Amino acid sequence: xxxxxxRDLTFDIPKRSFQFLTxxxxxxxxxxxxxxxxxxxxxRGQIRSFDxxxxxxxxxxxxxxxxxxxxxxxxxxxxxxxxxxENVALPLRVRGKDESSYRTDVLELLKxxxxxxxxxxxxxxxxxxxxxxxxxxxxLIDRPELLLADEPTGNVDPPMARRLLNLFLELxxxxxxxxxxxxxxxxMDQVEARRMILxxxxxxxxx
Amino acid sequence: xSDRDAGHEAGTRRPEMRVRPTGPIVPPTNIQSNxxxxxxxxxxxLACLTLGGVSMVRATAASWQSQISREITIxxxxxxxxxxxxxxxxxxxxxxxxxxxxxxQIMDEDATxxxxxxxxxxxxxxKELPVPRLVVIxxxxxxxxxxxxMRSILKENIPQATLDDHRTWVDRLVxxxxxxVMIGLSIMGLVFGAxxxxxxxxxxxxxxxxxxxxxxxxxxxxxxxxxxxxxxxHFLKISLKGSAAGxxxxxxxxxxxxxxxxxxxxxxxNDQAAALFGTFSVGYGxxxxxxxxxxxxxxLTTVTARLTVMRTxxxxxxxxSDPARTDILPD
Numbered sequence: 001x002x003x004x005x006x007r008d009l010t011f012d013i014p015k016r017s018f019q020f021l022t023x024x025x026x027x028x029x030x031x032x033x034x035x036x037x038x039x040x041x042x043x044r045g046q047i048r049s050f051d052x053x054x055x056x057x058x059x060x061x062x063x064x065x066x067x068x069x070x071x072x073x074x075x076x077x078x079x080x081x082x083x084x085x086e087n088v089a090l091p092l093r094v095r096g097k098d099e100s101s102y103r104t105d106v107l108e109l110l111k112x113x114x115x116x117x118x119x120x121x122x123x124x125x126x127x128x129x130x131x132x133x134x135x136x137x138x139x140l141i142d143r144p145e146l147l148l149a150d151e152p153t154g155n156v157d158p159p160m161a162r163r164l165l166n167l168f169l170e171l172x173x174x175x176x177x178x179x180x181x182x183x184x185x186x187x188m189d190q191v192e193a194r195r196m197i198l199x200x201x202x203x204x205x206x207x
Numbered sequence: 208x209s210d211r212d213a214g215h216e217a218g219t220r221r222p223e224m225r226v227r228p229t230g231p232i233v234p235p236t237n238i239q240s241n242x243x244x245x246x247x248x249x250x251x252x253l254a255c256l257t258l259g260g261v262s263m264v265r266a267t268a269a270s271w272q273s274q275i276s277r278e279i280t281i282x283x284x285x286x287x288x289x290x291x292x293x294x295x296x297x298x299x300x301x302x303x304x305x306x307x308x309x310x311x312q313i314m315d316e317d318a319t320x321x322x323x324x325x326x327x328x329x330x331x332x333x334k335e336l337p338v339p340r341l342v343v344i345x346x347x348x349x350x351x352x353x354x355x356x357m358r359s360i361l362k363e364n365i366p367q368a369t370l371d372d373h374r375t376w377v378d379r380l381v382x383x384x385x386x387x388v389m390i391g392l393s394i395m396g397l398v399f400g401a402x403x404x405x406x407x408x409x410x411x412x413x414x415x416x417x418x419x420x421x422x423x424x425x426x427x428x429x430x431x432x433x434x435x436x437x438x439x440x441h442f443l444k445i446s447l448k449g450s451a452a453g454x455x456x457x458x459x460x461x462x463x464x465x466x467x468x469x470x471x472x473x474x475x476x477n478d479q480a481a482a483l484f485g486t487f488s489v490g491y492g493x494x495x496x497x498x499x500x501x502x503x504x505x506x507l508t509t510v511t512a513r514l515t516v517m518r519t520x521x522x523x524x525x526x527x528s529d530p531a532r533t534d535i536l537p538d
Contacts (some may be wrong), residue, residue, distance in 0.1 A: 039426070039523075059524045061432070067428035077423050081234040085226050094429035099229055107226070120227050138427070 003057050005031045009203045010048075011196065012144065013179060014188065018172045020188050021181040023198035025140050029181040030074070036179065038062055048144075054155070067095065070139030072149040076131045078123040078138075084130075085110065085119040090135045096141070103186055106141060113137045113167060128155035136164060142173055147171060147178045153187055222511055233420065233441040239413035240441075243508075244449035246409045250402040251453025251504050253499040257398045259461050261391035262493045268384030268500075273348065281342040284367045294365050295480060301360055302344045307352035314341040408510040410442060421519045431520045439509050440515045446508030447501075454501040458494060 005028045013019065013036075021029055034040040035047055038054050050065060057065065078087045085106060086093075092102045109175045110116055113133040123131055132155050139147060147168070153161035165187060172178045182188065188195065195206045234240075281298045285291060314322070316333045319340060323331060346352060353370045361368045414470040417438070424434045 021299075022425075031225070037426075059521075062524065063428050063430045066426065071426065077426070079232075079418070079420055079423055082230060082232075083227060086229060089229075091427040093229075093232070094427055094433055096433075103226065105445055120225075142428075 003075050004201060006035075006198075006201050006203075011203060011205060013177050014176055015145070016172065016175055017194065018169070018178045018191070019180070019194035019196055021179055021198065022183055022195045024183065027198040028201055029183075030150055033071075033150055033181055035177070036146075036148055037069060038065060052091055061075065067091070067142065068145045070142070070144035070147045072132075072135050072139045072147075072152050075153065075159050076123075076135040078126075078131060078134055079138040080123050083122060084115055084121050084126065087123065087134055087139055090138060091142050102141075109137050109141055114163070118192075129157070132156055132177050133164065136167065140167075140176075143174070144176055149178070149180045151182055152180060153182065153184055160185065162190065165190060230493075231254065231441065232424065232437045232521050233417065235441075237416070239416050241443050243409045243413040244452075247406060247446050247454075247504060247508065248453035249451030250452040251501060252457050253453075254395075254398050254402045254500050255454050255457030257395045258392075258496045258500060259457060260301065261388070261395050262496065265388050265390045268388055276290050277345055278371065279344050279346055279354070279523075281344065282339050282369050283365060284339045284369075284372060285337040285344075286367050289342060289365075289367055293365065295340055298361060298365055298368050299342050301345070301364060302342065302357060304353075307347050307350050309345045309347055311342055311344045314343065316366040316393045318531060319432035371420070379477075401460055402504065403507060406507050407511045408507050410446075410508050411515050413442075413445075414438070414515045418519055421516055422523060425520055425523055426505055431517060434520060435513045435516050439513045442512035443505060443509045448502040450504040454497050458497050461493065521528070 009032075018075065022030065023029055031040065035042060035054075036049070038057070040050060041055050050068060052065070079090070080088065089099070089106045090112060092106070093099070107116070107119065110119055113136060115130060115133055118130060120127065123134070132152060136149070136152060139149070142184065149168070152168075153164055154195060156164065161184070168178050168180060169191065197206065199206045279302075281302060283289075283291065283294050283298060295313045299313060302308055303311050319338060320331050320333045323333075323338065327336075354370065359372045362371055421434055421438075425431075425438075
């Protein structure tokens, strides 16, 4: 087994809270997000998610719990053969919902993130910022209880970063707990929010 | 309002964006899936061709056996003290007195001369030569007569007569036919084995390019069974397309050969082909076998696709409990 990436971390993410997760590159931000998303199990220690110990959740139950979490991957992970609209609607589609039941919601969200004119476009044609926004919209579409975003403003200019931040704040006001992993200090300075700083596997929290 | 005004009016309002009809979650065509369809078509063609070939060889071998064992021959050697015609009639009478015999035919002098013509030429006068004469008796294959009893009675009454029940020939033919069928079945086994492996590996190859789709679906909350079903549907379509094309082509080959054979009856080419392969018709059983092969291939691809997708999901989940295996995780 390799060296420990994270150790002695104790923290909680309260409901409806908003926090930044920051630290230098390689500090373990992405690993921590993966632990929170239940795509990794801790080698020791305990992580409780929605009142369950994630190490003991049986595999078939994971999709149901993941439906309560929205995640924005650093590399977007949009499906190249689906349009912006179809990519954003994907979480609802895999839940077996009928297209007519969510079409208006998806179109509204796309307008809200500024992609109202790009609904029928494939990801290959979208700019980095547009892909970023489509990935964020996909994470938000089912009103998750927790939103995890890995460097969500990494590919956009400062005005767009500001717009995306407002989007996360708006979502937070509607009741979603938000964790944004970033090392963009300028972005963090724009909001009075809890900061979780990871350094060499340790975590310091500034309320 | 004039047309121009109407156009202007329409131009001032931005039309509502229309969503295109929702596309399938698994991309409908790409290079891998086209290549898979071609591989499946080729393997289906070869498998069906072998299947039809083996069924043809079996039918031909079975007909050889039954034709040759349907007859026995009584041969009477000439002798100075023997009235050949009386002996022939007597032999036929004796043979037909046994249960299990059907008809008896004495080979007359002309027929005997024709039999010897390839060796002795057309101008043969059979009376000048001490040529043995034959009586051909057809027998009931299901209920053959007692050959030993017939042999001894013939010997008692006509010492110059010998009975040939073709046992040696039949035995040789049976073993040859069995060997031919065994070789055919072995080749069919090999072709089917190769087909299964090729289809399984080609399906897995085509799926490897779709790993990111499985991953994204899994992470946006799709259950494993949902992802499995989507891929299963996709691969069933590809394999049905491929195996239907291959099987149809094989069926056409047999139908074409059978047609050619029926059109060219009694030509030297056809006689030669018929002697080698028998008739090209594979019958309803053969076409049913071709259809079954097509379904087996389609099922095989679909099941492989499902198992591969399930294993991919299992691997993604496996990383949860083995953090050392982050090699396939995205950054």
